[in-house]
Amino acid sequence: MKNILILNGPNLNLLGEREPGIYGTMTLAQLSSKLAAYAKKKKASLRARQSNSEGELIDILHAHRKWADGIVFNPGAYSHYSYALRDAVASIKVPTIEVHLSDIKKRESFRHTSVIAPVCAGQKYGKGLQSYVEAIDLLLK
Ligand code: DQA
Secondary structure, eight states, X not given: OEEEEEEEOTTGGGTTTSOHHHHOSOOHHHHHHHHHHHHHHTTEEEEEEEXXXXXXXXXXXXXXXXTOSEEEEEOGGGGGTOHHHHHHHHHHOOOEEEEESSOGGGSXXXXXXXXXXXXXXXXXXXXXXXXHHHHHHHHHO
């Protein structure tokens, strides 16, 4: 049984009402329960956490470093500039897949770069819920 942490960053608590044209109408609770059902089917154990604060995201990563066999991380806008989150991912040595609901490569230029991706084991973006599902699959391979 593999343990997987799904970690969502800032503003993702507002999924469903936040810019639905970009992020869709699924709430974070709905997304999390679909992922929990998928993980159960794959015989993985899943924990889902969300925070709007950079420091709290770092604390959650640290706290799960012994429990998690893999992490699916949507750092939201922090992806584009947080060296502190990049260092946290590099520090814990748990394979981490960065995910995004939207296609960050086709949006504003500041979203094209992720400073966290280079320390991740992979990156999935632009597929909504499916980005997370494919990230789980990568971790379970
Ligand atoms: C996002 C993309 C980021 O650029 C943005 O700041 C978000 C959501 C996504 O899932 O598409 O908050 O991470």
